[in-house]
Amino acid sequence: MSREKRISRGAFLKAMGAAGVAGSTLSVLACQPNTSATGGGGGGGGPEEKKLNLYNWADYVAKSTIPSFEQKTGIQVTQDFYSSNEDLLAKLQAGGTGYDVIVPSDYMVAIMAKSDVIQKLDKSKIPNAKNVGKEYEGLSYDPNNEYSLPYQWGTTGILYNKKEIGQLDESWDPMWDPQFEGKVAMLNDTRETLGAALYKLGYSVNATDQEQLDEARAELIEQKPLLSGYFDSTESRPLVLNGDLLLGHVFSGDAFLALSENDDLDYVVPKPAATRWTDNMCIPNGAQHPENAHKFINHILDAGVGAKLSNYTYYNTPNAAALPKIDEALRKLSGYVLPDKVFKRLEVIEDTGEATREYERIFTEVKSS
Amino acid sequence: MAAATGKTTGRTGLRGTPDWALLLGAGFVYLFLYAPILVLMFFSFNSTRSTQVWTGFSLEWYGELLRDQSVHDAFRTSLIVGVVATAIATVIGTFAALALSRHGFRGQTFADTTIYAATVMPEIVVGVSLLVFFVAIQFTLGITTIIIAHVAFTISFVTIVVRARLSGMDRSIEEAAQDLGASPVQTFLRVTLPLILPGVMAGALLAFTLSFDDFVITFFVSGVGSSTLPLKIYSMIKFGVSPVINALSTVVLVATMLLIFGGSRILVKKEDA
Amino acid sequence: MGGGKGHGWSLGLAGLLAPVTIWLGLFFLVPLLLILAYSFGTSGIYGGITLGFNPGNYLKVFDPLYLEIIGRTFFIAALNTLLCLALGYPLAYFIVFKGRRWRNALVLLVMVPFWTSLLIRAYAWVVILGGNGIANRTLQFLGITDEPLTLIFTPEAVLMGMVYSYLPFMILPLYAALEKFDTRLKEAAQDLGASRWHTFWRVTFPLSLPGVIAGSILVFIPSAGEFVIPDLLGGSRTVMTGNLIQNQFLQARDWAFGSALSVLLAVLLLGAIMFYVRRVGTDKLGGI
Numbered sequence: 037m038s039r040e041k042r043i044s045r046g047a048f049l050k051a052m053g054a055a056g057v058a059g060s061t062l063s064v065l066a067c068q069p070n071t072s073a074t075g076g077g078g079g080g081g082g083p084e085e086k087k088l089n090l091y092n093w094a095d096y097v098a099k100s101t102i103p104s105f106e107q108k109t110g111i112q113v114t115q116d117f118y119s120s121n122e123d124l125l126a127k128l129q130a131g132g133t134g135y136d137v138i139v140p141s142d143y144m145v146a147i148m149a150k151s152d153v154i155q156k157l158d159k160s161k162i163p164n165a166k167n168v169g170k171e172y173e174g175l176s177y178d179p180n181n182e183y184s185l186p187y188q189w190g191t192t193g194i195l196y197n198k199k200e201i202g203q204l205d206e207s208w209d210p211m212w213d214p215q216f217e218g219k220v221a222m223l224n225d226t227r228e229t230l231g232a233a234l235y236k237l238g239y240s241v242n243a244t245d246q247e248q249l250d251e252a253r254a255e256l257i258e259q260k261p262l263l264s265g266y267f268d269s270t271e272s273r274p275l276v277l278n279g280d281l282l283l284g285h286v287f288s289g290d291a292f293l294a295l296s297e298n299d300d301l302d303y304v305v306p307k308p309a310a311t312r313w314t315d316n317m318c319i320p321n322g323a324q325h326p327e328n329a330h331k332f333i334n335h336i337l338d339a340g341v342g343a344k345l346s347n348y349t350y351y352n353t354p355n356a357a358a359l360p361k362i363d364e365a366l367r368k369l370s371g372y373v374l375p376d377k378v379f380k381r382l383e384v385i386e387d388t389g390e391a392t393r394e395y396e397r398i399f400t401e402v403k404s405s
Numbered sequence: 406m407a408a409a410t411g412k413t414t415g416r417t418g419l420r421g422t423p424d425w426a427l428l429l430g431a432g433f434v435y436l437f438l439y440a441p442i443l444v445l446m447f448f449s450f451n452s453t454r455s456t457q458v459w460t461g462f463s464l465e466w467y468g469e470l471l472r473d474q475s476v477h478d479a480f481r482t483s484l485i486v487g488v489v490a491t492a493i494a495t496v497i498g499t500f501a502a503l504a505l506s507r508h509g510f511r512g513q514t515f516a517d518t519t520i521y522a523a524t525v526m527p528e529i530v531v532g533v534s535l536l537v538f539f540v541a542i543q544f545t546l547g548i549t550t551i552i553i554a555h556v557a558f559t560i561s562f563v564t565i566v567v568r569a570r571l572s573g574m575d576r577s578i579e580e581a582a583q584d585l586g587a588s589p590v591q592t593f594l595r596v597t598l599p600l601i602l603p604g605v606m607a608g609a610l611l612a613f614t615l616s617f618d619d620f621v622i623t624f625f626v627s628g629v630g631s632s633t634l635p636l637k638i639y640s641m642i643k644f645g646v647s648p649v650i651n652a653l654s655t656v657v658l659v660a661t662m663l664l665i666f667g668g669s670r671i672l673v674k675k676e677d678a
Numbered sequence: 679m680g681g682g683k684g685h686g687w688s689l690g691l692a693g694l695l696a697p698v699t700i701w702l703g704l705f706f707l708v709p710l711l712l713i714l715a716y717s718f719g720t721s722g723i724y725g726g727i728t729l730g731f732n733p734g735n736y737l738k739v740f741d742p743l744y745l746e747i748i749g750r751t752f753f754i755a756a757l758n759t760l761l762c763l764a765l766g767y768p769l770a771y772f773i774v775f776k777g778r779r780w781r782n783a784l785v786l787l788v789m790v791p792f793w794t795s796l797l798i799r800a801y802a803w804v805v806i807l808g809g810n811g812i813a814n815r816t817l818q819f820l821g822i823t824d825e826p827l828t829l830i831f832t833p834e835a836v837l838m839g840m841v842y843s844y845l846p847f848m849i850l851p852l853y854a855a856l857e858k859f860d861t862r863l864k865e866a867a868q869d870l871g872a873s874r875w876h877t878f879w880r881v882t883f884p885l886s887l888p889g890v891i892a893g894s895i896l897v898f899i900p901s902a903g904e905f906v907i908p909d910l911l912g913g914s915r916t917v918m919t920g921n922l923i924q925n926q927f928l929q930a931r932d933w934a935f936g937s938a939l940s941v942l943l944a945v946l947l948l949g950a951i952m953f954y955v956r957r958v959g960t961d962k963l964g965g966i
Contacts (some may be wrong), residue, residue: 086524089630091638094640115634116636117632117640118624122928122931123624125725125928126533127536127929129726130537131541132541132546134546135629147724147725150724223908224914226929263915264831264913265915266913267641268643274455274457274458278808289644293454297453349644389723392931393931393932400747404743404746404747404917427768427776428772430769430772431772434845435787437842438845442802445798445799445801456802457801496697500693500695500697501698504695507691516695516698516699518707520702521948525711525903525943527924527940529927529936530713534713535709538708557705560701563849566850566854566896567854568853569851570854572888574858603854603857604854604858606785607785607854608850610785610789611846614846617793634795638798650797657794658791661790662790665783665786
C-alpha cells in the first residue's frame with residue numbers, strides 16, 4: 037500500500053539522450069581510430085618542461101640509468117611499463133599518447149613507421165649515435181636509422197643441459213628429436229617458432245611463400261606432441277635450470293642468466309640460421325617532450341651508461357664504445373661474444389605485411405592441434 | 406518452535422554427513438586456495454632472482470622492496486583505484502539490484518540484458534574500445550580513466566551478487582515500515598540496507614578483487630605515471646617476475662591476516678538468536 | 679519502496695536506475711557500439727580500421743579451426759562451472775551454517791589469496807605440479823606412483839587453474855544467498871520430522887538457487903573469455919576463445935575480426951544465460 041509518484045518519463049529519457057549524444061559524437065570521431073594527438077616533433081612554443089615520460093619493459097634499465105640522467109640534466113623521468121610490442125602498438129594506435137620514448141623491437145619499428153605512430157629522429161641532437169657499432173645500424177627494418185637507434189640486442193637459440201645430453205650440434209634438429217619427448221619447449225612467439233621451423237627447412241624467417249609456410253606448419257604440427265609447451269623465454273629458464281626441461285627455445289639474455297647460475301648448461305645459436313633481434317628507442321608522434329627524448333636517447337648511447345645497462349640486463353650492447361666495459365664474466369659466457377661466422381648466419385625478423393595474418397593463423401592452428 | 410527440540414543450531418547439516426566431513430571439505434578448499442600462496446611466500450626468501458628454483462635463504466628481496474619506489478607507487482595506485490572504484494561500483498550496483506528486483510517495469514529486460522552483457526565482453530575489447538572512446542572525447546588518460554573503467558566492469562558483478570541476496574527476500578518488512586510512516590530513505594537505511602548488507606559486502610569484496618588484479622583493461626586506459634601493480638608485474642614477464650613481488654605479496658597477506666584476526670572484534674558477529 | 683507489481687515508474691525507481699544507466703550507458707554501451715561498428719569494418723594491414731559494411735568478418739568465424747576453439751571453450755567453461763559449484767557450495771554452506779561468529783573472517787579469508795597477482799600464483803602452481811614438485815613427490819612418497827607424472831602444462835592443469843581462479847565468483851554469491859536463510863525454517867522442517875538430507879534438498883537448496891544461478895553465471899561468462907590460464911598453466915597448448923581474440927587484436931592486428939568474434943561470443947553467452955535463467959525459474963532471479 038505504498039504511495040508511488042509518477043514522474044514524467046522525460047527525466048529518465050534525458051539521461052538516455054545524453055548517452056545518445058555521446059554515441060553520435062563518437063561515431064563521427066571514430067572515423068579516425070588512428071588518432072595520435074596533434075602533430076609531430078618539437079615544433080615551436082616555449083621550452084619544454086623538465087620532464088620525460090618513458091614507456092619501457094619493466095627492469096630494462098640499470099639501477100643507475102635513470103638517476104644518472106636526472107642528475108645530469110635535471111629532467112624528471114616517469115617510467116611506465118608495457119608487456120609486449122603488440123600491446124604497445126595497439127595502445128598507441130588507439131590513441132594512447134603521452135609518452136616521449138618507447139622501446140619497440142625491430143619488426144615493430146617498421147610497423148610503427150608505416151602506420152605513422154612514431155616520428156623521425158633528429159640525429160643532430162644525438163651526438164652519441166656515433167657510438168653504435170657498424171653491425172648494429174642500418175638494419176633492414178630502419179635502413180637509415182631515421183626512426184630508431186638500437187638499445188639492446190641478442191639472439192634466439194637453444195638453452196640446453198649439456199651434462200645430461202652432451203654437447204649439441206649447432207642445429208635445430210634436437211628440438212624435433214623424439215628421444216627428448218616432454219622435455220622440450222618452444223617459444224610462445226609466432227615469428228620465432230615458425231621461424232625455427234623455417235630455418236630448419238632452410239628457408240628465411242621472413243618467408244611469405246605459401247608452400248614454404250605450409251611446410252613449416254607441417255613441421256610444427258609434427259613437433260607439438262614432443263613438446264612440454266610453448267613458453268615465454270623467462271618461463272623456460274627455470275624449467276631448464278631445475279631439470280624439468282632438457283632443451284629450451286630462449287632469448288639470449290635468459291640463456292646467459294641461466295648459464296651464470298649453472299655450469300651444466302650451455303647455449304647454442306643453431307645452423308643454418310637463427311634470429312638476431314634488436315630493441316630500439318623511438319619517439320612516438322605527439323610526444324610532449326621531444327627535446328628531452330633526444331637527450332635521453334643520447335644518454336643511453338653513452339659508453340658508460342650503455343655498459344652498465346648491458347651488465348645489468350645480461351643482453352648484448354649495440355654500443356661499440358661500451359664493449360670494453362662489459363663485465364668479464366659476461367663476455368666469457370658461451371654465445372655472448374659471437375664469432376663472425378656465427379654472426380653471419382643470423383637473420384633479422386621483418387614485418388611480413390599481409391602474410392602476418394597467415395602466420396598467426398598457422399600458429400593458432402598448431403597450438404590448437 | 407526452536408525450543409521444541411533439544412538440538413538446535415549446532416546440528417544443522419546434511420543427513421549422513423557428519424559435521425566433521427563438512428569441516429574437512431571446507432579445509433580442503435582452503436588448502437587448495439592457499440597452496441600456491443605458501444609456495445610464493447617461500448620463494449620470497451630465495452637467494453637468487455628465481456621464483457621457481459630454490460637456491461638458498463635470503464632477505465634481500467625484502468630489502469629491495471623497501472628501496473624500490475616504483476613498486477610502492479604502483480601498489481599505492483592500485484589501492485587507491487581499488488578502494489574508490491569499489492565504493493562507487495558498490496553503491497551504483499546495489500541501487501541497480503534494488504531496482505531490478507522489482508517486477509515488470511518497462512525496459513526491465515533491456516536493463517537486465519545490459520547488466521549481463523557488461524560481464525560478457527572480453528577484456529581486450531573493453532580496454533581498446535574504452536581507450537578509443539576516451540581519446541575521442543579528449544579525456545586525458547590517468548587514474549581517473551582507470552577508475553571509470555574499473556567501475557564500468559565491476560558494477561554488473563555487484564548487481565548480480567546483491568540480486569542473489571534480494572531474491573526471495575521478504576519485502577513485507579519494508580512495506581510495513583512505510584505504512585508506519587517511514588520515508589523511503591529511512592526505510593532504506595534502517596530496514597533494507599541491514600537486510601542486504603552481507604550481499605552488498607560480498608559484492609564489494611568481489612569488485613575490489615577484480616579491480617586490484619586487473620591488467621588488460623587497465624593497460625589500455627592508463628595514462629602517464631598511473632601504473633598499477635598488475636601493469637608493473639605483467640611487464641616483468643620479459644625478464645622474469647622478481648621475488649620482490651613475492652615479498653610484497655607476503656607483506657600484504659601477513660598484514661591482512663593480522664587485521665582480520667586482530668580486528669576480530671569488529672568482524673566477529675554476535676551469535677544471532 | 680514496496681514491491682508493488684505494475685508497469686509503474688516511480689521517482690524511486692528512476693533514482694535507483696539513473697546512476698547505472700548513465701555509467702554503463704556511457705562507458706559500456708557506447709564503446710560497445712564502437713566494437714559493433716568495427717566488426718563490420720575492414721582491418722588495415724598495420725592495425726587500425728576503416729569503417730564500412732563488411733560482413734566478411736563474421737563469415738570468417740565459420741572456419742573449422744575457430745569453431746573448434748569456441749566449442750572447446752564452452753566445454754571447459756561448463757566443466758569449470760560445475761566443479762566450482764561442487765567445491766564452492768560446501769564451503770559456502772560451511773561458512774554460513776558453521777561459521778557462526780567467524781563468518782565474516784572466513785569469507786575474507788577466501789578472498790585474500792586473490793589480492794596477490796595471478797601471475798605469481800600461477801608460477802607457484804608450476805612449482806607445485808612440476809616434475810620434481812610437491813605434488814609428484816607426495817604421490818611417490820605415498821607409493822601411488824613410481825615416476826613423476828606430467829601434471830602441469832596439460833588441459834587438466836588448465837581446468838584446475840580455471841577452478842582455482844573462479845572459485846570466489848561462485849562462493850560469494852552463494853554466501854550472499856545462503857546467508858539470509860532463515861534458520862527457523864530449517865528447524866521447523868526438522869521439527870516436523872524431515873531428515874537432515876531432506877531438509878537440505880527440499881528447503882535449503884531451493885532457497886539458495888538464486889545464489890547458484892548467480893554464481894554459475896559469474897563463473898561461466900568470464901571463463902569463456904579467459905586467456906591467461908591456458909597460457910601459463912597449459913603451456914599455450916590449449917587454445918581458448920580468449921586467446922584467439924587477444925591474438926586477433928594484438929599479433930594479427932585484425933581488429934575487425936577480433937571485434938566480430940567478440941560480438942558473436944557475447945551473443946552466444948547472453949543467449950546461454952537467458953536460456954539458463956528461464957529454464958531454472960524466472961522468479962528465482964527476480965524479474966527476467
